[in-house]
Amino acid sequence: MSDKSFYEQVYDLVRQIPRGRVTSYGRVAQMLGRPNAARAVGYALSALKDEQTTVAKDVPWHRVINSQGRITISNREHSAEDQALLLRAEGIMVGDDMRVDLDHYLWRGLHWLEIDDILGEN
DNA sequence: ACAGTGACAACAT
DNA sequence: TATGTTGCCACTG
Numbered sequence: 001m002s003d004k005s006f007y008e009q010v011y012d013l014v015r016q017i018p019r020g021r022v023t024s025y026g027r028v029a030q031m032l033g034r035p036n037a038a039r040a041v042g043y044a045l046s047a048l049k050d051e052q053t054t055v056a057k058d059v060p061w062h063r064v065i066n067s068q069g070r071i072t073i074s075n076r077e078h079s080a081e082d083q084a085l086l087l088r089a090e091g092i093m094v095g096d097d098m099r100v101d102l103d104h105y106l107w108r109g110l111h112w113l114e115i116d117d118i119l120g121e122n
Numbered sequence: 123a124c125a126g127t128g129a130c131a132a133c134a135t
Numbered sequence: 136t137a138t139g140t141t142g143c144c145a146c147t148g
Contacts, residue, residue: 039128039144047146073129
């Protein structure tokens with residue numbers, strides 16, 4: 001498939017999430033062929049705050065939330081409110097309980113062929 | 123090599 | 136609906 005690190009694969013995929021849509025950590029993991037690596041996906045996005053290089057640029061990390069449609073982020077760089085603000089800026093409705101209606105905003109992802117294409121480039 | 127960590131997820135209460 | 140528990144994973148010191 002690809003010789004890119006898991007982190008890079010996650011970033012590449014997250015960059016494909018359309019503006020105004022969201023997906024879950026688990027779905028990202030599943031799309032990368034690792035159905036049980038949801039936790040690692042969160043870990044990868046968390047690492048963005050330390051990445052000063054270009055690989056971390058333009059990664060819409062805020063479009064990734066948990067499988068229940070809830071924002072669960074919390075680290076020294078960003079808060080749940082920060083993420084909610086970014087999502088609302090894209091027209092996504094985020095309740096005070098930090099929840100998003102997945103039936104309306106969920107990005108179901110790509111097919112394996114397209115994914116292979118994306119990860120294969122550059 | 124190995125234990126600890128964390129932006130998860132599924133399931134049981 | 137709201138916790139708690141357990142399994143998983145990539146990465147780090």
